[in-house]
Amino acid sequence: MGALNNLIDGFAAALTPTNLFWVAVGVVVGTLVGILPGLGPPATLAILLPLTTSLEPATGLILMAGIYHGAKFAGSTTAILLNIPTEPSSVVLCIDGHELAKKGRAGPAMGMSAISGFIASTVGVVALTFAAPLVAQLAVDFGPPEYAALMAFALLLVIMMASESPLKGFISMGLGLLLSTVGIDLFTGQQRLTFGSVTMSDGIEFITLSVGLFAVAEVLINVEKASGRPLFTMPSKFRELLPTRADLRQSRGAIGLGSVLGFLVGALPGGGSTVASFLSYTLVKRTSRTPERFGKGAMEGVAGPEAANNSESGGAMIPLLSLGLPGTASTAVMLAALLLYGLQPGPLLFTEHPEIGWPVIASLYIGNVALLILNLPMIPIWVKLLKVPYWVLYPAILVLAVVGVFSIRSSMFDVVLLAFFGLVGFAFRKLGVPAAPMLMAFVLGPMAENAVRQSLVLSKNSPLIFVQRPIAAIILGVAALAAITLAITGKRRRAAVRHPVASL
Amino acid sequence: MSIEEPAPDGPIRTELPVTEEIRGPAEEARPRPDRHAIGQLTFGIISVAVGVAALIDAAGLAKFGKSGQPGPGLFPDIVAALLVVLGAWLAILTVVRPTRAEPVEEPVEPGGFKRAATVWLAFVVSIPLLVLFGFAPAMAALVAFLVFGVERIRGFRPVLAVVLVPAVVYLLFSVVLGVDLPESVLFPV
Numbered sequence: 124m125g126a127l128n129n130l131i132d133g134f135a136a137a138l139t140p141t142n143l144f145w146v147a148v149g150v151v152v153g154t155l156v157g158i159l160p161g162l163g164p165p166a167t168l169a170i171l172l173p174l175t176t177s178l179e180p181a182t183g184l185i186l187m188a189g190i191y192h193g194a195k196f197a198g199s200t201t202a203i204l205l206n207i208p209t210e211p212s213s214v215v216l217c218i219d220g221h222e223l224a225k226k227g228r229a230g231p232a233m234g235m236s237a238i239s240g241f242i243a244s245t246v247g248v249v250a251l252t253f254a255a256p257l258v259a260q261l262a263v264d265f266g267p268p269e270y271a272a273l274m275a276f277a278l279l280l281v282i283m284m285a286s287e288s289p290l291k292g293f294i295s296m297g298l299g300l301l302l303s304t305v306g307i308d309l310f311t312g313q314q315r316l317t318f319g320s321v322t323m324s325d326g327i328e329f330i331t332l333s334v335g336l337f338a339v340a341e342v343l344i345n346v347e348k349a350s351g352r353p354l355f356t357m358p359s360k361f362r363e364l365l366p367t368r369a370d371l372r373q374s375r376g377a378i379g380l381g382s383v384l385g386f387l388v389g390a391l392p393g394g395g396s397t398v399a400s401f402l403s404y405t406l407v408k409r410t411s412r413t414p415e416r417f418g419k420g421a422m423e424g425v426a427g428p429e430a431a432n433n434s435e436s437g438g439a440m441i442p443l444l445s446l447g448l449p450g451t452a453s454t455a456v457m458l459a460a461l462l463l464y465g466l467q468p469g470p471l472l473f474t475e476h477p478e479i480g481w482p483v484i485a486s487l488y489i490g491n492v493a494l495l496i497l498n499l500p501m502i503p504i505w506v507k508l509l510k511v512p513y514w515v516l517y518p519a520i521l522v523l524a525v526v527g528v529f530s531i532r533s534s535m536f537d538v539v540l541l542a543f544f545g546l547v548g549f550a551f552r553k554l555g556v557p558a559a560p561m562l563m564a565f566v567l568g569p570m571a572e573n574a575v576r577q578s579l580v581l582s583k584n585s586p587l588i589f590v591q592r593p594i595a596a597i598i599l600g601v602a603a604l605a606a607i608t609l610a611i612t613g614k615r616r617r618a619a620v621r622h623p624v625a626s627l
Numbered sequence: 628m629s630i631e632e633p634a635p636d637g638p639i640r641t642e643l644p645v646t647e648e649i650r651g652p653a654e655e656a657r658p659r660p661d662r663h664a665i666g667q668l669t670f671g672i673i674s675v676a677v678g679v680a681a682l683i684d685a686a687g688l689a690k691f692g693k694s695g696q697p698g699p700g701l702f703p704d705i706v707a708a709l710l711v712v713l714g715a716w717l718a719i720l721t722v723v724r725p726t727r728a729e730p731v732e733e734p735v736e737p738g739g740f741k742r743a744a745t746v747w748l749a750f751v752v753s754i755p756l757l758v759l760f761g762f763a764p765a766m767a768a769l770v771a772f773l774v775f776g777v778e779r780i781r782g783f784r785p786v787l788a789v790v791l792v793p794a795v796v797y798l799l800f801s802v803v804l805g806v807d808l809p810e811s812v813l814f815p816v
Contacts, residue, residue, distance in 0.1 A: 156804070170804060290717055294674050297710040301681055301703065308688075308699035315703055316684050339750070346746050346777075347739035514778040515788045518770040521750055522796050525757070525766070526808065530800065533807045535758055542751050549743065554666050572702045584695045 130252045133481025137489055142185045145178065146486065149189020150196075150493045154501075157194030157209065158201055164210065167194040168456040172463075180464040181482045187460055188483075188490035191436065191453060192244075196494055199236040199429060204229055204508055205520055206341040208333045209527065212396035212432050214562055215404045217337045219417060219424025226420050229509060230364030233502045235422055236429045237495055238366065239378045243430035244491035246382040247389075247437020251484055265391050267577035268588045272598035273391075274571035277398060279602050280405040281563045291556040299564030302327055309569075310576060322536040331528045331537045332565060335544025336551070336558040338524050342517045343549040364503050366422070374426035377407040381430030388431070389438025396435040398570075401563045403431035418557075436487060443468055444480060668721045674714025681707035745777055761811030762801070766793035 152174075157167045171190050175183035198213035203220035216236070223232040281296050282289060305316045306326025317323035366374075381403040388399040407427035408417045417424050436453070443454045461468050464479075472480045508516075528541045551558050582588035590596045681703055688700025749772050756765035770792050774785040800806040 290713065290720070291670075294670075294710065294713045294717060297706055297713060298674070298677065300706045301677065301710060304703045304706065311689075311699045313688060313699045315688060315699055316681055318680075318684055343743040343747055347743035348736065514774055514780055514785075515792070517746075518773045518788070519792045519796075521773075522766045522770065522792055525753075525762075526796055526800050526806070529809055530806045535754065535809060538754050538757065538809075542747070542754065545750070546747060549747070550666075550670070554663070554670050556670065568706075575702075576697050580696050 126252050129477065129481050130484065132477070133483075133485035134489075136181060136478060137185055137482040137485040142182050142486075143489070143493075145182055145186040146189040146489050146493045147497060149186040149191075150193040150490065150497050153190035153193020153195075154197045154200075154494075154498065155193075156190075157197030164191050164194040164198070165453045165456055167191075167197075168453055172456060172460060175460060176463050180466065180479055181486075183464065184457070184460065184479070184483050185486035185489065187457060188486040189493055191457075192240075192433075192487075192490040192494045193498075195432060195436075196237060196240065196498055199240075199425075199432075200233060200505055203232045203236065203425070204505065205338065205516075207338040207520065207523065207527075208330075211329050211333065211562075211566060212400045212428075212435075214333050214337065214397075215400045215428045215559065216425060218404070218559060219419075219421050221341070222418070222420035223422070223425065224509065227363070228420065229506045230502050231366040231370055231422070232425050233505060234364070234366045234499060235370060235374060235425050237498055237502075238371070239374065239381065239426040239430040240433035241491050241495045242378050243382040243385060243432075243434035244437065244488060247386050247434035248484060248488045250386050250434075251437040251440055251487075264594060266592075267574045267581060268592050268595040269598065270391075270574035271571065271578050272589060272595040272602070274567050274574055276598055276602040276605070277402060277567050278564065278571065279606055280402060280409075281560045281567070288555060288557065291554070292560045295551070295556055295558065296560040296564040299561035300568040302332065302561075303565045303568030304572070309573065322534070325532070325534075327540065327565075328528070328531050328537055329562075329565065330531055331540050332544050333562055334524050334527055335541045336548035336562065338520055339541060339545025340548025340552055340558075342520055343545065344552050345513065346517065364506060365499070370422045374423050376410070377403075377423035377427035378430045380407055380410070381427040381432075382434040385431030385434035386438040389435030390441045391438075396432045396439075397566050399431040399435045400428035401559075401566070403427040433491070440484065440487065444472055444483070664721055668718050671714045671716075671718030671721060674717065675711050676714075678707045678710035678714060681710070742777060746773060749773060749777070757809040759811060759813050761814065762808040763793045763797045764811075765809070766796070 152171060153164075153167055156170065157164065168187060168190055172187075175186045177183075178186060195212075198208070198210045199216050199220065201207045201209050202213040202216035203224050206217050206221040208214040208217055220232045220236070223229065278296070282292060301316070305323055307313070307324055308315050314324050381399075384403050384406065385396070385399040388402065389396065404424060404427055407423050408414050408421075411417065411421075411423060413421075439454045443458060458468055461479075466472065466476055466479055511519075524541060525538055528537045529535070531537065548558055550556075551561075578588050579586070588595075589599060685700045685703040685707065688703070689698035690701045690704060691698050749769060753765050753769040756768055759765075760768075767789055771789045774780050774788055778785075797808065801808045
């Protein structure tokens, strides 16, 4: 009951007219800034950080919560409407969200994004309030071997993601892993796969790869198909701009799964919303009775990842507030804000500064409510973007893509890579090679490699460390079970296709 | 008509997915090479080539450290070798079983590929223009080429698009948000 009372006190402190005004400002500004490619939640928070420091600590942190949620929603908006992932965690939304937009269901997809995010955020805040000590312990117990096991599981899920074409999915994943090794090795400082190029030693930016594979490739595909017909179907009634009851019913399981998964992954330092959203998408697809709809505009393909993406913010606060460890880039900016206010995040924050700690948790929830109230009515306005003729829209997308990629590290080489990856994405689409495994492997690759190498250093090169530690062994066991299931179901599916009558 | 048979991983096409309306009578009579299979074979070969190039580049990196711990070359080597095997497998499968697991592509308009190639080339050409003339002029030139040259739109609206798209983006990013945009080497500000 103590935690509940503290949370109620937190809400009481956060729910002042001034704070509500600032959270609304945060949501609007976060949405407007976060809609620009390359400016995901961490960058948006960093840009707007000076705005918050002139306010009272609780008010400033509440403003940041509003900005954070606004920027997250903005990421899903551009992914759904324009197939531009402005941040890594919104890449997965391009897969089904943009397909829904093409079918005239951009509004329902965006509505589902906001609603599933709201539900997941509620789950995240409740779990943060009551399960924080337990999950914090899990986060502490999660060392390199556990990460290595988790990454092995995640990479297995990546292969599952490409169930329609496992071999091409495998190759796509291999290419992603290889690209992730380009640059300087963190352990030894040696250059890898740079082919002697100095510019390559900085490695490849995720945004460059994702915007090229998705946004530029999408433009090329649409230009190739263009026939004077509008590319997007526009709904004629306002009601069609929001998710239906059937959509919500269909997405219940995906939201539940995404919420729990997002919270748990978010609580692990380094886990992050990208891993959470990808894992959620893959698991939702694999557990669906109709996985063949995924990739063609399945509402659960939006609901699951968005739920994970939003409940992750609750989970990510656990290592930050209880251990003083920022697990993600966004929480690192929040840590900076707390330090600017003279507050030291850690186990003592809630006992020494309860007037800050609990309102921060409450503000996460308030930020999400404000997002829902302010952005649901805005959906029809956003959707009108698709009414812009494509001959204006696609040059604008290319211009924004250049800005998004160049703004990351002011490198013209990144713009060259953008054009190259755009061509690769186009070829992938023409050949039926899934791009998502490549991106997922690109994100997971460095985490997996570092975890394995750190584990082997810890165990003096004994691979038994991966099965001797209980959590790692359990994760690897689940991964092995999943692999066996994958092999059996894949074999049955192939047999069913070869002998359709016999399988009836 | 394309020949379709049930396949392990989805419908099969043995020729280009060109619709009846698009294909002319002369093309109907002439047997066409299976472009998709050629594309898939090329993809397999490119994957092998990328893997081999990575293996060569990573050859100088230590696979294991002095005390036997994994070195910087181990992970790239494993992935590159995997890529070689998988790429070769795909290429062999394409040759041995050419009708296996090909995707159904969406129909494209005649000249569509040429349009897409032109757009991509224009985008590539705009990169040196970014360096030479800076963001706003280079992007205005790109938008102008796409609108007037590729889309062949005429009137006042395209002129407005050519002016407004780069100008609004420049103002928003560079002036309002202070984000770095490409600057001209010829006319430094």
